[in-house]
Amino acid sequence: xxxxxxxxxxxxxxxxxxxxxxxxxxxxxxxxxxxxxxxxxxxxxxxxxxxxxxxxxxxxxxxxxxxxxxxxxxxxxxxxxxxxxxxxxxxxxxxxxxxxxxxxxxxxxxxxxxxxxxxxxxxxxxxxxxxxxxxxxxxxxxxxxxxxxxxxxxxxxxx
Ligand SMILES: *[C@@H]1O[C@H](CO)[C@@H](O)[C@H](O)[C@H]1NC(C)=O
Ligand SMILES: *[C@@H]1O[C@H](CO)[C@@H](O)[C@H](O)[C@H]1NC(C)=O
Numbered sequence: 001x002x003x004x005x006x007x008x009x010x011x012x013x014x015x016x017x018x019x020x021x022x023x024x025x026x027x028x029x030x031x032x033x034x035x036x037x038x039x040x041x042x043x044x045x046x047x048x049x050x051x052x053x054x055x056x057x058x059x060x061x062x063x064x065x066x067x068x069x070x071x072x073x074x075x076x077x078x079x080x081x082x083x084x085x086x087x088x089x090x091x092x093x094x095x096x097x098x099x100x101x102x103x104x105x106x107x108x109x110x111x112x113x114x115x116x117x118x119x120x121x122x123x124x125x126x127x128x129x130x131x132x133x134x135x136x137x138x139x140x141x142x143x144x145x146x147x148x149x150x151x152x153x154x155x156x157x158x159x
Pocket of ligand 1: 056059
């Protein structure tokens, strides 16, 4: 009996310690409170030479149906497609990601050529952006760590 509860306690501590160690690596330890959590990467793509909103916010056309990839260390680890409003969203299990890696070793790449939303824009290359942490939010019991693209640039060699 005592042995059993020790084992259960050990398992519990193991479960708590692992995510905390990961969070502290990124200096986000205090934000990742609850055991359950999600990473969310969200952004809007615009149909402009650099994917940005530009000066005239409401008049800037969006980039729908664009294939968006999360690439880490050269590997595609998640994909999403922008909707008719140019919005994409990815949910990731934090257990599979070191937060520090997400910020320093991963990028968002848009593999659909800009020409598909505006024929005057390049038909080769694509947009890339690093990630930026924008804060956490709580949805039901889940602690959600929110990220967004830090700012896209055009990369002529992206394929
Ligand atoms: C923004 O776009 C709207 C609609 O095309 C236009 O009427 C307005 O003059 C533009 N504003 C600027 C600052 O370019
Ligand atoms: C298409 O892109 C060109 C070059 O950036 C721009 O001048 C033009 O206004 C764009 N057309 C639309 C419909 O957004």
